[in-house]
Amino acid sequence: MDISLHDLAGGALQEKVNQAFEQVMKNMQDPNTPWKNKRKINLTLSFEQNEDRTDCTCDISVDTKLASVKPVSTKFCTQKDLTTGKVYAQEYGPGIKGQMSFDDVEKNEIEIDGQIVDTETGEIKEDKSVIDFRNNVKQA
Structure with a gap:
């Protein structure tokens, strides 16, 4: 069974991944963040089925883990x-x-x-x- 992640949920998954990717790239270019910290994009597909096992709902979420801004000292x-x-x-x-x-x-x-x-x-x-x-x- 093959699925296309590009077409899943009418393209909403691809849109969410693109937004997350843009956030990660901006965070990597921010001079106020540590350069060495890893950034992550987490994609979660959660499935919940009905009692008859004839139907299921898929919740799609895309989360990012960005580097936090470095503190300023005085x-x-x-x-x-x-x-x-x-x-x-x-x-x-x-x-x-x-x-x-x-x-x-x-x-x-x-x-x-x-x-x-x-x-x-x-x-x-x-x-x-x-x-x-x-x-x-x-x-x-």
């Missing part, structure tokens, strides 16, 4: 105010809050204390217009 500095007993927490990252990193500098100039600094040379650029003295030279 750090907090915690302290307690000894006078009030109140606890404070401040999130911090790899650097000191307000401190610049090389990744923060995308252009050749940054502003520090109101002055423009060339990041390549370290020179402080004055915010004055360029004056062309060639036109102001008097003949002696």
